[in-house]
C-alpha cells in the first residue's frame with residue numbers, strides 16, 4: 355500500500371533516539387591507522403572508516419531517527435571476519451554493534467565510537483528440500499529467505515515486512531503470518547552457528563551448547579554474533595488467501611468487537627491483524643477516506659486457498675467496508691503487502707504491550723488514541739496470537755510467557771523532525787493507556803529505546819530471566835554484546 359510518504363532511500367538525520375540530541379560534529383577517536391590497516395589486511399571483507407566516501411551509507415539504518423557515528427564499520431565476508439572484528443573491538447575497548455538487517459527501531463545495529471559488525475554480505479541461503487531444512491546466513495533478509503524457500507514450495511515462519519532482517523527478528527522471537535500454524539521464528543530453529551565474546555566459533559543445538567541454544571530462541575543478540583541459522587521449513591503456497599478490508603471510522607468500534615469474537619475461534623491456518631490508522635492515499639480506497647482514521651483487517655490463511663476464502667469470509671462480511679482488497683496471491687507477495695508502508699528514512703518510535711484481553715473500554719481507548727495521533731502514518735496494531743506459538747511452554751525457549759491472546763504494537767511513524775516531541779509523547783501515552791489491559795510484558799523486538807531500562811527486559815522475560823542471566827554469565831560475562839535488549843550478567847568484568 356503505497357503511501358509515498360518518504361523516499362525509500364535511507365537517510366541520515368539527527369539522532370534523538372537516546373532522548374537527547376548529542377553533538378556529533380567531531381569524528382570519533384580511532385584506533386591507530388596502523389591497527390586498522392592490520393585489521394583490514396586480514397579480512398576478506400572491508401573496513402569503512404569515517405573519512406571514507408561510503409561512511410554515511412555504511413552507518414545508515416532503516417530508522418531515520420538514528421544518526422550514530424561508529425569508529426569503524428567492518429563489512430564481514432565470512433566467519434573469520436566476524437571473529438577478527440570482535441577480537442579487534444575487544445582489544446581496543448570499543449563497543450560492538452551487530453547489524454543483521456539494520457531494521458531494529460532502536461538503531462542498535464549502529465553505535466557511536468564503536469565497531470559495527472556488519473553481516474549484510476553474509477546473505478547465503480541453502481535449502482535442503484528433502485529434509486525441509488534451510489540454512490540462512492546472518493545477514494539474510496526475510497524477502498531473500500522467502501524467495502529461496504518458495505522455489506521448493508516451502509516457507510520458514512518470519513515477519514510480515516520483507517526487508518526486515520532474519521537475524522534480529524528470529525533472535526527476538528519472530529511473529530508472522532505463520533505464527534499460529536507453525537509457531538514463532540525462533541520455534542523453528544534447529545541450530546545456530548555463532549561467534550562468542552571470546553572469539554570461539556560454536557554450533558548450538560539441542561545436543562551442543564543446549565543452554566546457549568535455549569537462550570538464542572527469544573533472548574536476542576545477547577550471546578554472540580550468529581553467522582548462520584538452521585531452520586525447519588514447512589510446505590506453504592505457492593498461493594495463499596489474503597483478506598485486506600478497510601472500515602470507515604463510524605463502523606470501526608463494532609467491526610473491531612466482531613473481529614475480537616471471530617479471531618478467538620479462528621483456525622490455526624489463519625493469522626490476523628487489526629490496524630487502527632489513517633487510510634493510505636491509494637486508488638483502491640475512495641478519495642474521501644484518504645488520510646482519515648480507518649480500521650483495517652489483514653489476515654492470511656496459509657492452508658488450501660479454497661479453505662482460506664471460506665474461513666476469511668467472516669472478516670470480509672463484517673460491517674460495511676469502504677474497500678476490500680482481499681485476493682488470492684503468491685505467498686511471497688503476501689509477505690510484501692505492507693512493505694511500502696515502511697520506507698527507510700522515515701522517523702520511527704515503537705512500543706508494545708501483550709494484552710490480557712480486548713475489553714470494550716480498551717477499544718474506546720485505542721479509538722481515541724488513533725483520533726489524536728499527530729501523524730497520519732502512525733498505527734496501533736492488534737496481533738492475534740494463540741495457535742501453535744502458544745502451545746510452546748514458557749520454559750521451552752527464552753522468549754517468555756506466550757499466554758497473551760493479543761499483542762498491541764504502538765507505532766509512531768512520521769516524517770518531520772518538527773513532530774518528534776509530539777510523536778514520541780503520543781507513543782508513550784498510548785503505551786501507558788494500554789497498561790491496564792496488559793500482562794506487563796513487551797515484545798522486545800518492537801521497542802525503540804527503552805526508557806524503562808532493564809526493568810522492562812526483566813519483566814518481559816519473566817520467569818526465564820534468571821536462566822538467561824546464567825547463560826550470559828557463561829558466554830558473555832563482560833557484557834561485550836550489550837547494545838540490545840540487554841540481559842546484564844551478574845558481575846560484568
Ligand SMILES: Cc1cc2nc3c(=O)[nH]c(=O)nc-3n(C[C@H](O)[C@H](O)[C@H](O)COP(=O)(O)OP(=O)(O)OC[C@H]3O[C@@H](n4cnc5c(N)ncnc54)[C@H](O)[C@@H]3O)c2cc1C
Nearest residue numbers: 454455456457458462492513514519521522523529575580
Ligand atoms: C518494518 C519492520 C517490520 C517489522 N515486522 C515485524 C514482524 O512482522 N514480526 C516481528 O516479529 N518483528 C517485526 N519487526 C521487528 C523486528 O523483529 C526487529 O526490528 C528486529 O530486530 C529486526 O532485525 P534486523 O536483523 O533487521 O535488525 P538489526 O537492527 O540489524 O538488529 C537488531 C538487533 O539484533 C541483534 N542482531 C542482529 N543480527 C544479529 C546477528 N547476526 N547475531 C547476533 N545478534 C544480531 C543485535 O542485537 C541488533 O542490535 C519489524 C521491524 C520493522 C522495522
